[in-house]
Amino acid sequence: MSRTARPPEPGSAPSTGTGPDVLRGDCANCFGLCCVALTLFASADFAVDKGAGEPCANLQEDFRCGIHRRLRPAGYSGCTVYDCFGAGQKVSQGVYARQDWRSRPETADEMFRVFRVMRQLHEILSLLTEALALPAARPIRQELRQAHDATERLTLETAAELADFDVAAHRETVAPLLRGASALVRATAPDRPGRRRTGRDLFGARLRGADLRGADLRSACLVAADLTGADLGLADVIGADFRDTRLSRADLTGTLFLTQVQLNAARGDAATRIPPSLVRPAHWDT
Incomplete structure (x- = not known):
C-alpha cells in the first residue's frame, strides 16, 4: 500500500x-x-x-x-x-x-x-x-x-x-x-437549505457552489459528485465516500470528521481549503 x-x-x-x-x-x-x-x-x-x-x-x-x-x-x-x-x-x-x-x-x-x-x-x-x-x-x-x-x-x-x-x-x-x-456542532450552523440536506445517494450530484454548512452527510455516497466551490463548514462527513468527488475551490476548513483517506480519494486543487491537520494530496497537483 x-x-x-x-x-x-x-x-x-x-x-x-x-x-x-x-x-x-x-x-x-x-x-x-x-x-x-x-x-x-x-x-x-x-x-x-x-x-x-x-x-x-x-x-x-x-x-x-x-x-x-x-x-x-x-x-x-x-x-x-x-x-x-x-x-x-x-x-x-x-x-x-x-x-x-x-x-x-x-x-x-x-x-x-x-x-x-x-x-x-x-x-x-x-x-x-x-x-x-x-x-x-x-x-x-x-x-x-x-x-x-x-x-x-x-x-x-x-x-x-x-x-x-x-x-x-x-x-x-x-x-x-x-x-x-x-x-x-451542526446546530450552530446557519439555518439554510444546505443544512437540512441528509440525502445519502449523491452519486454524481451537481452541487457546485452549494451552501452545505451544517449538512448531515454521514455515510453519503459522494462518488463523482461535483462540489466545486461548495462550502462544507460544520458538515458531518463521517463515512462519506469521496471517491473522485470534485472539490476544486471548495471550503473544507470546518468540515466535521473529515479524514485524510477521504481527501486522498477526492479531486481538489490548490484553491481547495482544507483543515490544517490534514495534508494536501500530491496528486491534486497533477
Whole structure:
C-alpha cells in the first residue's frame, strides 16, 4: 500500500503513541502491514487481486513499496488513498516490539489480525480526538473523554486480546457519542437549505457552489459528485465516500470528521481549503 501524507525518513524515531500527531501512517516504522494484511480486488483502484496475508508483489525486503513513486500510473491508485491512522507503527514497534512477520513467521497471522483491529481503533481515536476539541460539544465532553480513554486502553492490550477483539461492537458504543457531538456542532450552523440536506445517494450530484454548512452527510455516497466551490463548514462527513468527488475551490476548513483517506480519494486543487491537520494530496497537483 502507499506511503500516505508525509512519512518520516527511514531511521527516524518510531511513533507508537496515540496522540493526535501520531494518528497517521508512519510507514518508515512499519513492517508493510497494509501491503500484506489486507485483501485487494482487481479494479480501477488495484491492478491485481491479492488475498489477506499475501504480500503485495511490489513489497520489497525492507518493507518499502517498489513502485511508490508511480503507484497511480501503475494501476494502484487505491494505495495512494489508504491511511492506517498510525496503526502500522503501533503494531510493528509497540505490540510486536520490532519483531517482524518475516523473521518470526509464526506470528504473521496473528499480527495481521491485530493490525486490522488496531487500524479501526485508531480511526475511532482520531474521531474522538476531534470531537473532544469541538467547543460546541462541551455538554458531552466527559462522555467523549471516557470513550477516548477506554479506546486508548484497548490499543495497549496484548496481541492475543487484540486479535480476537470485537471492534465492530466497540464502534457501536462510540457512534452515539459522535452523533451527539455532531448534532451539537451542526446546530450552530446557519439555518439554510444546505443544512437540512441528509440525502445519502449523491452519486454524481451537481452541487457546485452549494451552501452545505451544517449538512448531515454521514455515510453519503459522494462518488463523482461535483462540489466545486461548495462550502462544507460544520458538515458531518463521517463515512462519506469521496471517491473522485470534485472539490476544486471548495471550503473544507470546518468540515466535521473529515479524514485524510477521504481527501486522498477526492479531486481538489490548490484553491481547495482544507483543515490544517490534514495534508494536501500530491496528486491534486497533477
